[in-house]
Amino acid sequence: MTSSATHRAIDAVWRIESARLIAGLTRIVRDVAVAEDLAQDALVAALEQWPESGIPDKPGAWLMATAKRRGIDALRRRIALERKRGLIGRELEILQQLDQPDLAAQVEDVQDDVLRLIFMTCHPVLSREARVALTLRLLGGLSTPEIARAFLVSEGTVAQRIVRAKRTLSEARVPFEISSRDELAERLPAVLEVIYLVFNEGYVATAGEQWTRPALCADALRLGRILAALMPREPEAHGLLALMELQASRLQARVGPRGEPVLLADQDRARWDHLLVQRGLAGLRRAEDLSGALGPYTLQAAIAACHARARSVEETAWPRVVALYDGLAALTGSPVVELNRAVAVTMAFGPEAGLELVDSLADEPALRGYHLLPGVRGDILVRLGRLVEAREEFARAADLCDNERERELLLSRALACGA
Amino acid sequence: MRFMVLVPGSPESEAGEMPSTELLGEMTKYNEELAKSGVMLAGEGLHPTSRGAKVRFDGSEPTVIDGPFTEAKEIVAGYWVWECSSREEAIEWLKRAPFGGGVEIELRPIFEAEDFGEQLTPELREANERLREQSARN
Numbered sequence: 001m002t003s004s005a006t007h008r009a010i011d012a013v014w015r016i017e018s019a020r021l022i023a024g025l026t027r028i029v030r031d032v033a034v035a036e037d038l039a040q041d042a043l044v045a046a047l048e049q050w051p052e053s054g055i056p057d058k059p060g061a062w063l064m065a066t067a068k069r070r071g072i073d074a075l076r077r078r079i080a081l082e083r084k085r086g087l088i089g090r091e092l093e094i095l096q097q098l099d100q101p102d103l104a105a106q107v108e109d110v111q112d113d114v115l116r117l118i119f120m121t122c123h124p125v126l127s128r129e130a131r132v133a134l135t136l137r138l139l140g141g142l143s144t145p146e147i148a149r150a151f152l153v154s155e156g157t158v159a160q161r162i163v164r165a166k167r168t169l170s171e172a173r174v175p176f177e178i179s180s181r182d183e184l185a186e187r188l189p190a191v192l193e194v195i196y197l198v199f200n201e202g203y204v205a206t207a208g209e210q211w212t213r214p215a216l217c218a219d220a221l222r223l224g225r226i227l228a229a230l231m232p233r234e235p236e237a238h239g240l241l242a243l244m245e246l247q248a249s250r251l252q253a254r255v256g257p258r259g260e261p262v263l264l265a266d267q268d269r270a271r272w273d274h275l276l277v278q279r280g281l282a283g284l285r286r287a288e289d290l291s292g293a294l295g296p297y298t299l300q301a302a303i304a305a306c307h308a309r310a311r312s313v314e315e316t317a318w319p320r321v322v323a324l325y326d327g328l329a330a331l332t333g334s335p336v337v338e339l340n341r342a343v344a345v346t347m348a349f350g351p352e353a354g355l356e357l358v359d360s361l362a363d364e365p366a367l368r369g370y371h372l373l374p375g376v377r378g379d380i381l382v383r384l385g386r387l388v389e390a391r392e393e394f395a396r397a398a399d400l401c402d403n404e405r406e407r408e409l410l411l412s413r414a415l416a417c418g419a
Numbered sequence: 420m421r422f423m424v425l426v427p428g429s430p431e432s433e434a435g436e437m438p439s440t441e442l443l444g445e446m447t448k449y450n451e452e453l454a455k456s457g458v459m460l461a462g463e464g465l466h467p468t469s470r471g472a473k474v475r476f477d478g479s480e481p482t483v484i485d486g487p488f489t490e491a492k493e494i495v496a497g498y499w500v501w502e503c504s505s506r507e508e509a510i511e512w513l514k515r516a517p518f519g520g521g522v523e524i525e526l527r528p529i530f531e532a533e534d535f536g537e538q539l540t541p542e543l544r545e546a547n548e549r550l551r552e553q554s555a556r557n
Contacts, residue, residue, distance in 0.1 A: 012507035016456065059511075114455075218502070225457035275460060275500065 006051045014043055017060045018141045019226075023113035025067055027176055028102060029094050032120060033166035034071075036138065041074075042067035071098050114139070115230040116176050118223075119184070121165075122191040125172045130165035131194045133158055139226070140198075140219045150216050151201065152208050188231075192240050192297060195223045199244050203251070204403070211261045211405035217248050228283070235290035239298030242283030246304035249276035261409050265313045277308045299328045318348035335364040336372075343376055351383040371400035375410060382417065391417035421460070421529040422501045422509040427522065428494035433467045433487060445517035453501070458512060462499040500529070 025035035042063045056062040075095040121134040136142045148155040202216025224241040231237045253267040287298040310316035325341035346354025367373045378393030394414035401407045453459035468486035475482045503509040
């Protein structure tokens with residue numbers, strides 16, 4: 001193998017092993033920052049040795065053994081140094097933890113470690129931005145520059161977010177174990193939210209020149225698939241995954257040849273990804289079978305499924321979409337959901353009914369500055385033939401929109417309303 | 420990136436024999452690992468070719484040839500579809516599969532729009548999409 005081929009192979013091993021490695025080390029040393037450092041040391045060792053020795057048969061076990069051995073060596077050196085200065089701290093404790101045979105790994109499924117790590121990186125003591133960055137870094141295997149590019153912030157900002165997040169977890173003494181099923185259930189929404197935030201940033205980039213960032217959707221899908229496989233009895237884990245699979249099935253069709261957005265009504269449905277549609281529909285059935293009352297992600301997946309099953313906008317089961325939005329609105333009380341419901345009402349019961357709903361949301365503080373409020377209103381006004389007003393609404397929506405591509409679309413819709 | 424992994428048939432699979440409990444157990448464990456790593460999109464086994472058919476396109480009328488087919492090496496007995504970040508990752512996963520006895524498993528990337536990259540100008544892309552639309556209708 002050439003050295004660049006070996007490096008690519010090491011990247012691949014790292015992609016597969018890093019989450020399990022960091023999770024296993026966190027269980028042993030009880031500190032996610034220390035665990036990540038040890039894992040990084042093992043990666044450095046792999047980069048030094050594998051180009052010569054070749055990739056070992058069990059690369060995951062090699063990385064774990066190396067991380068522990070290097071950790072132990074480094075700690076012994078540091079302790080010897082600090083003993084001279086009369087300081088022995090936390091190092092001694094970590095050394096003892098690393099220097100024991102890892103009995104837990106023999107009796108427990110290592111995958112449980114990964115699940116615990118997800119719950120840790122999505123812990124409520126962290127800010128949303130910190131949860132997203134730490135989860136992508138430790139579970140998604142993304143580098144700091146990759147995360148920075150994905151969220152259009154500087155590398156320094158992301159690096160700082162990650163360092164602070166790790167310190168916060170350590171200072172708050174967030175335990176690695178989850179004490180009960182109740183705690184698991186209570187903390188699950190925060191985990192689902194982080195994954196869906198990542199997905200959404202890829203699906204509708206809030207800012208920037210690109211309308212979508214499919215790589216970010218792929219990262220979220222991977223995390224969602226991992227979570228659903230690790231929590232097979234949890235309906236909302238399947239619900240979220242189904243929602244993302246169904247939405248991702250349209251990724252290609254919702255971008256035109258020049259990078260412009262293509263709305264659902266105008267998409268060529270033959271270009272939807274039918275493997276993802278099938279997976280989404282199957283996931284939704286699983287979520288529904290496991291659910292009592294449907295949770296918010298399962299409801300959204302059910303709505304997405306109405307579109308996935310329809311051959312055209314006209315053939316969509318709009319009254320069912322409205323009913324599902326009713327359920328979702330009752331559950332979340334979210335004005336954004338109400339706005340989407342107004343769209344469905346327009347399609348099911350006509351633009352007058354839709355306009356009435358949209359107008360009732362005009363003073364909603366949560367929608368102030370939200371470009372889709374005038375966007376939706378403009379769309380309904382077009383259907384009513386009130387083009388002069390529609391043009392103003394589209395222009396207002398374009399003003400409020402931070403995504404360049406979506407802005408262009410809104411301006412072209414304004415233009416289409418005539419002068 | 421999406422990959423298809425093609426598992427070839429064997430005299431046993433062609434005879435409709437189920438794999439041993441041991442191999443089934445190993446395969447289940449492997450499949451679980453793929454699922455828990457978020458890699459597996461689909462995977463299925465195929466019935467022996469004795470239950471299948473070929474349609475040969477030659478001359479004016481297509482001819483139907485009933486199974487079984489003889490060349491066991493060229494027969495596909497099952498497949499996976501994986502989502503991986505690179506070809507190397509897919510290879511690394513395949514290396515962990517519980518096969519033996521000299522069997523060769525084929526790994527093939529599935530075409531995606533990005534594969535055409537910069538070479539596909541907007542005009543070409545549009546033409547390509549028209550073609551795809553037509554083939555979807557046909």
